[in-house]
Amino acid sequence: MIQIAISKKLNGADGDMMLTLDTTIQRGDFIALNGKSGSGKTTLLRILAGLEETQGSIEVEGVTWLDKKINLPPQKRGIGFVFQDYALFDNMNVEQNLLYVNNDRALADKLLNLTDLGGLKDRSTQKLSGGQKQRVALCRAMMNSPKLLLMDEPLSALDPSMRARLQDEILLLHKEFGTTTIMVSHEPSEIYKLASKVIVLENGKLLKEGTPKDVLLKRSGSQKFSFEGEIIDMIQADIISVAIISIGQQLVEVVLSAHEKEKFKIGDRVNVSTKAFGVNIAKGGGR
Amino acid sequence: MLDTLASLEFEPFILSFKLALVVTVILFIISLPLSWCLSQSRSKFKPFFEALTALPIVLPPSVLGFYILIALAKDSPIGIFFKETFGISLVFNFTGLVIASCFYSLPFMVQPLQNGFEKLNKGMLEASYVAGKGKLATLFKIALPNIKPSLITGLIITFAHTVGEFGVVLMIGGSRPGETKVASIAIYEMTEAMHYNTAHIYSAIMVIISFLVLLSVYIFNGRFNRAWESK
Numbered sequence: 001m002i003q004i005a006i007s008k009k010l011n012g013a014d015g016d017m018m019l020t021l022d023t024t025i026q027r028g029d030f031i032a033l034n035g036k037s038g039s040g041k042t043t044l045l046r047i048l049a050g051l052e053e054t055q056g057s058i059e060v061e062g063v064t065w066l067d068k069k070i071n072l073p074p075q076k077r078g079i080g081f082v083f084q085d086y087a088l089f090d091n092m093n094v095e096q097n098l099l100y101v102n103n104d105r106a107l108a109d110k111l112l113n114l115t116d117l118g119g120l121k122d123r124s125t126q127k128l129s130g131g132q133k134q135r136v137a138l139c140r141a142m143m144n145s146p147k148l149l150l151m152d153e154p155l156s157a158l159d160p161s162m163r164a165r166l167q168d169e170i171l172l173l174h175k176e177f178g179t180t181t182i183m184v185s186h187e188p189s190e191i192y193k194l195a196s197k198v199i200v201l202e203n204g205k206l207l208k209e210g211t212p213k214d215v216l217l218k219r220s221g222s223q224k225f226s227f228e229g230e231i232i233d234m235i236q237a238d239i240i241s242v243a244i245i246s247i248g249q250q251l252v253e254v255v256l257s258a259h260e261k262e263k264f265k266i267g268d269r270v271n272v273s274t275k276a277f278g279v280n281i282a283k284g285g286g287r
Numbered sequence: 288m289l290d291t292l293a294s295l296e297f298e299p300f301i302l303s304f305k306l307a308l309v310v311t312v313i314l315f316i317i318s319l320p321l322s323w324c325l326s327q328s329r330s331k332f333k334p335f336f337e338a339l340t341a342l343p344i345v346l347p348p349s350v351l352g353f354y355i356l357i358a359l360a361k362d363s364p365i366g367i368f369f370k371e372t373f374g375i376s377l378v379f380n381f382t383g384l385v386i387a388s389c390f391y392s393l394p395f396m397v398q399p400l401q402n403g404f405e406k407l408n409k410g411m412l413e414a415s416y417v418a419g420k421g422k423l424a425t426l427f428k429i430a431l432p433n434i435k436p437s438l439i440t441g442l443i444i445t446f447a448h449t450v451g452e453f454g455v456v457l458m459i460g461g462s463r464p465g466e467t468k469v470a471s472i473a474i475y476e477m478t479e480a481m482h483y484n485t486a487h488i489y490s491a492i493m494v495i496i497s498f499l500v501l502l503s504v505y506i507f508n509g510r511f512n513r514a515w516e517s518k
Binding site: 049051073074075076077078079080081083085086087088089090091100101102140143144 | 408410411413414415416417418419420421428429432433
């Protein structure tokens with residue numbers, strides 16, 4: 001069990017804010033950390049890793065990592081960290097990257113084979129594709145059999161098909177090793193597929209916490225059919241106005257009434273839903 | 288001309304390169320921890336130390352030489368201490384040249400290394416810490432191998448700069464054959480004594496060697512960067 005109760009002052013884009021979190025994570029949980037950029041997600045991961053100082057307490061499976069007197073350095077925490085830009089050791093090949101963490105050839109072989117990298121052992125890390133680098137970073141993070149695996153948007157730089165494939169591999173590794181995991185993610189489908197629990201941060205505060213189903217599917221109002229998007233253009237066509245809204249990978253047109261046209265502008269985050277067969281759009285879109 | 292060539296003494300060149308080699312090795316050992324600390328430091332005193340290490344670039348060598356001479360002279364506290372404890376003098380000999388050159392060439396080693404360390408992907412260092420490795424292991428196994436171009440630049444420029452030194456050497460060493468009479472001093476003396484032939488040859492040798500050293504730096508770094516990018 002991991003108990004976290006921390007607070008740290010952050011210099012956010014909109015001035016100073018406090019990052020405060022008080023939560024408990026069960027052993028073997030897969031936590032998705034969600035929230036707008038600047039909400040403190042990466043800082044939270046770095047605090048857990050010991051890479052950033054803070055006040056409060058962190059206790060992991062009976063061991064105190066942080067309190068008033070103790071601040072365990074990253075070296076002593078026994079964690080795995082997957083960086084957003086992978087941060088592989090460029091002076092080493094794939095296998096050396098893993099063995100640097102822990103000189104356990106059997107475990108390295110096992111991880112590389114699980115993630116389909118067995119044939120690339122001797123490859124220089126700079127000759128790898130983004131997806132391959134990502135998998136090496138993941139394997140490297142697992143090499144010290146971490147008590148806690150932290151991943152900072154590990155799949156954000158990859159295309160959708162590679163994403164789906166790596167989600168499967170992350171899931172596979174999580175089933176194989178049962179490592180307690182915290183992963184920053186923006187993708188609802190990814191969260192739904194991988195996570196057992198979602199924590200949503202906003203301006204450094206806990207906004208929501210629960211199962212992916214509860215957090216991602218429940219919306220205000222009674223709409224069953226609802227999408228989040230962003231208005232990217234507004235066009236006046238004859239007497240009606242049309243908003244072009246980007247939802248996921250797709251663009252849709254929604255006809256606006258004269259009243260609605262006044263309410264929205266380009267760049268607004270909106271919710272597009274159907275209610276009584278009419279398309280309804282509303283401001284917000286925040287979960 | 289042939290007579291001049293036959294009677295040419297190469298001792299000043301050998302002395303210049305011996306001095307450069309010793310200074311490069313010493314400065315590498317000193318600069319490694321210094322540049323690493325400067326690159327990792329977020330202290331408000333950092334600019335103070337950066338300015339101090341860069342000082343020899345802007346100071347006239349005679350100013351630097353003057354202060355070093357005063358500090359190490361036989362009747363200075365440091366000079367007396369070394370004389371009484373080790374029985375050695377620190378000025379007008381090879382030891383004095385090494386000490387003075389280390390001060391003079393310090394920025395040429397510290398700055399490339401510090402630059403290299405600062406440009407390094409911080410995540411790489413943090414990944415090493417998270418993997419349980421200490422600062423020392425991270426420095427030698429991750430940081431240093433990943434700044435190879437900066438490292439080579441630092442070593443070669445320091446070496447070349449020490450070979451090309453004149454003012455500081457003159458102030459601290461004078462011109463004792465086989466002890467402190469390095470190539471640049473020898474050229475100065477030849478010119479003063481109007482032995483223009485010898486001065487010509489010495490100077491030409493210096494130009495050629497210096498050019499070859501710089502050429503090798505640029506070729507190496509170009510190749511290294513290309514190899515790096517195409518990987």
